[in-house]
Amino acid sequence: MLAKTYGSAIYGIDALIITIEVNVGKGSKFFLVGLPDNAVKESHERILAALNNVGKKFPKRRVVINMAPADIKKEGSAYDLPIALGLLAASSQLSTEHLHEFVIMGELSLDGTIKPIRGALPIALMARKAGFKGVVVPLENAPEAAIVDGVEVYGAHHLTEVCDFLDGTGTLQKFETQNIRKFHEETEHFDLDFADVKGQENIKRALEIAAAGGHNVIMIGPPGSGKTMLAKRIPSILPPMSLEEAIETTKIHSVAGLLKKKEALILHRPFRSPHHTISDAGLVGGGPYPQPGEISLAHNGVLFLDELPEFKRTVLEVMRQPMEDRVVTISRARITVEYPAGFMLIAAMNPCPCGYYNHPTKACTCSPGTVKRYLNRISGPLFDRIDLHVEVVPVPFKDLSEAPPGESSQEIRKRVTQARKIQEDRFRNHPKIFCNAQMSNKDMNRFCQLDETSRTLLKTAMEKLSLSARAFDRIIKVSRTIADLDHSENILPAHLAEAIQYRSLDRETWGD
Numbered sequence: 413m414l415a416k417t418y419g420s421a422i423y424g425i426d427a428l429i430i431t432i433e434v435n436v437g438k439g440s441k442f443f444l445v446g447l448p449d450n451a452v453k454e455s456h457e458r459i460l461a462a463l464n465n466v467g468k469k470f471p472k473r474r475v476v477i478n479m480a481p482a483d484i485k486k487e488g489s490a491y492d493l494p495i496a497l498g499l500l501a502a503s504s505q506l507s508t509e510h511l512h513e514f515v516i517m518g519e520l521s522l523d524g525t526i527k528p529i530r531g532a533l534p535i536a537l538m539a540r541k542a543g544f545k546g547v548v549v550p551l552e553n554a555p556e557a558a559i560v561d562g563v564e565v566y567g568a569h570h571l572t573e574v575c576d577f578l579d580g581t582g583t584l585q586k587f588e589t590q591n592i593r594k595f596h597e598e599t600e601h602f603d604l605d606f607a608d609v610k611g612q613e614n615i616k617r618a619l620e621i622a623a624a625g626g627h628n629v630i631m632i633g634p635p636g637s638g639k640t641m642l643a644k645r646i647p648s649i650l651p652p653m654s655l656e657e658a659i660e661t662t663k664i665h666s667v668a669g670l671l672k673k674k675e676a677l678i679l680h681r682p683f684r685s686p687h688h689t690i691s692d693a694g695l696v697g698g699g700p701y702p703q704p705g706e707i708s709l710a711h712n713g714v715l716f717l718d719e720l721p722e723f724k725r726t727v728l729e730v731m732r733q734p735m736e737d738r739v740v741t742i743s744r745a746r747i748t749v750e751y752p753a754g755f756m757l758i759a760a761m762n763p764c765p766c767g768y769y770n771h772p773t774k775a776c777t778c779s780p781g782t783v784k785r786y787l788n789r790i791s792g793p794l795f796d797r798i799d800l801h802v803e804v805v806p807v808p809f810k811d812l813s814e815a816p817p818g819e820s821s822q823e824i825r826k827r828v829t830q831a832r833k834i835q836e837d838r839f840r841n842h843p844k845i846f847c848n849a850q851m852s853n854k855d856m857n858r859f860c861q862l863d864e865t866s867r868t869l870l871k872t873a874m875e876k877l878s879l880s881a882r883a884f885d886r887i888i889k890v891s892r893t894i895a896d897l898d899h900s901e902n903i904l905p906a907h908l909a910e911a912i913q914y915r916s917l918d919r920e921t922w923g924d
Contacts, residue, residue, distance in 0.1 A: 414434070415501035417495075417497050417498040418514065419494040420517060420534075420539070422531040423747075424749040425752070426663075428484065433479075434498035436471045436499075436502040437474050439473060442456060443477065444477045446479030446486060448479060448485075449485060449488075451487065458492055458519075458520050458521075462522055462523070462524045466523075466571055466575075468500060469503070485746060493517060493571070506578060507580065509580075515538075515542075515546075517548075518548075519550075524571035524572060525570055526571065526574075528550045528553050530666060533556050534663050535557065539563050548574060548584065549565070559662070564586060566585065566586055602648040602821060606649065606820060607817045608817075609818055611807035611818075612638055615642055615802055615804055619642060621914075622756070623650050625848035625890065625893030627756075627848070627890060629757070629759070630761065630798045631643070632802070633762070633804030633806070634763065634767045634768050634769075634771045634804075634806060636806060638807065643685075643718075647680055647681045647683050650756075650825070651825070658677050664711055665682075682713035684710040684713070692730050693705065696734060697740055697742050700744075707734055713755060715758070717759045720761040732797065738753055739754075740753045761790075763786075764776055765782060799890055800914040802914060830899075835847050838859060851892075856885065861902070866903060866905050866908050869908055877915075879912075883915045887908070887911045887912055888903075888908075895907045
């Protein structure tokens, strides 16, 4: 007898429907075909033990299981449940009336308990797109899948529960679509706040500009000056994620298996801070079966690289193309996948190996030329993709002890959100541009017109400050964001002057 069940394979951050065909006929051998990996092949032993322990029988006849389409590799243990149900249906131990209505996934324990899987959200999205009535997933994954409306989501804890549900003799817990309004209310709460930061008003201003325009930032200063503390608070001033952004971000973390228990939807923009010993594949993604890397896990959020010169140069260089394209393509012999990589880069570094170059009170002990060599660990093309260079100076004791609380993140966030709305209207007819930092030269010529006074100011700055040519476009983009924060339709000389001061590392004399 032939029976069909339906599962799903994760391809990048999306899912594909997998048809599992089980045929029980004359003979005594077991065949599992359709390009399964070792984890899928091992399902035979898990399913055999699970069926025996719940009072069901594994067919003692010739069993052929085909997982179609056969040219897509099937990975992981999440196919245990649909294969087991197919075996029961093909051996007349389970009704086949409702099998075609559901996409079913889950890993089986030897006692029949169903364990959590990865990628429940993209599976539910694909089930809705393919016209299935619903999905049956492990109980722990059901809240995540229930984000998707238009498809019924059932959570199962044990194999017998699913069998009774399909036979019509029992029920499964049905999860309703989550209240999206509640999610938006919860996005306003943050554990970290800019009000906790004493002093550093000029740095806060630079980070506000970066958040408003989606600009990349590098902070350079001695140890203890507050670089990491400031960076960790950047998500609190970024605009709230839209529902589409939240779902896309959740899909990435779901595929990577990083969603926390009972976390149905990622509410806040991600903040990823990998250690400087990270590998190329760890940063951009990869592995035998490609998984998203840190730049994809930071999609729609912040990637913070502390102690930037300590990262391997090859690791930093592989990040250059994704920074421009906002997507990373990982190619292997049998598979090519794309992961989103639209992140905001925040980098921090000491000015020299000892850390005290340009310190107001402590002397630098580095030999001549060391500062320049330390800075040269970071390539020019990478610096070219960083819009704001900010020097962070330690806060004096008086400011730490007597300064009143600073401006709250909520107040800064309001200004940032208003500036982003201006950009949203500006780029309404440009689907691939979401903020000022992503403008091309053509877009700059259209939206960043300079008057004669501003042109003269920029020319003078380029000459007198020995700014490099690559600083030109970055200065104009940043000045456009400053104008948006000021609700100015045109870029004024004051906006340009402020943008110029954020290119300190482009000065040819810096570090000499």
